[in-house]
Amino acid sequence: MASVTLAVAPVAHAQSTTVGSVFGQIAGQAGSQVMVDNASTGLKRTVQVDASGRFTAAALPPGKYKATLLKDGKVVSTVDLDVLAGRGAEAVFEVAQTRQLESVQVVGRAPTIDVSRSENSSTFTAVQLGTLPIATRDLNGIIALAANTTRADTRYAGGVSIGGGAPSENSYYINGFPVTNALTQLGSIELPFGAIAQADIKTGGFGAEFGRSVGGVVNITTKSGSNEWKGGASVSIE
Known part of the structure; x- marks a missing residue:
């Protein structure tokens, strides 16, 4: 009489539980690139800004990152970010625009609510x-x-x-x-x-x-x- 033993190994869960992402939207920067760099580990990732100005760098290990906006290979703006596991960090770039100054409008920006998470x-x-x-x-x-x-x-x-x-x-x-x-x-x-x-x-x-x-x-x-x-x-x- 033969017997068969089955061993079941634990299954790793979705990457969203162990990695994070960097996302954002930039007006008037379609075709530009965003480079995400972790100086501690040397990890670098470059993503394209789409026609609507949105970009996302996914599957990033948690840590401190520097996001750099590049236009024709030149640095336009940089921002430092903390990427947490299972969450997205929004990169908000300050982009200077050259135009004739007609008025000054001061706008306050409220912290972004992450509507992608319900927990x-x-x-x-x-x-x-x-x-x-x-x-x-x-x-x-x-x-x-x-x-x-x-x-x-x-x-x-x-x-x-x-x-x-x-x-x-x-x-x-x-x-x-x-x-x-x-x-x-x-x-x-x-x-x-x-x-x-x-x-x-x-x-x-x-x-x-x-x-x-x-x-x-x-x-x-x-x-x-x-x-x-x-x-x-x-x-x-x-």
Whole structure:
């Protein structure tokens, strides 16, 4: 009698959970190019501005970028951006136009609302985590920074309640892979605090790529190598 064993490997989720994008619209710049450059990693990407003035550079790893508007190979304007995983960063270029001055109009620009996302979430970068007052330098301490979260009752194995759900109803992801404790459904594997590049705490309205979660979703993006030498040290007293 023969037996067959099937092994199913975890499936990586959509790239939108681990990468971001740069987008924008520039009037009167059709045919120009926008170059997106990450000096730390050396990643460069150039996209074309379409006939309506729109451009999008997708699938960018999280980090600090410089977006440069090029016209006939010459630099017109630059802007610095922070690209976060699962989100788009709008590049707003200041383009000088030569014309006879007839009047001056002062216009205020309100922060752009990202209508492409319906979820409720709080995102914390490594820089923010290094300055915010965190009760415990672990994943539960980071989750507690987000709105609509609270420490769960220690009589029920502790953990964190997100959006009113039980701790066992939360899902955890690292770089798009599910890492929730398969035995107890409570928490996940722990990363060194300094290895976290971005923590995204989703409390509601998240997409179908984050299934099997009645409570909330914790999506962690880890730091990656760069072309810069860095060092650090930390001391923990318990």
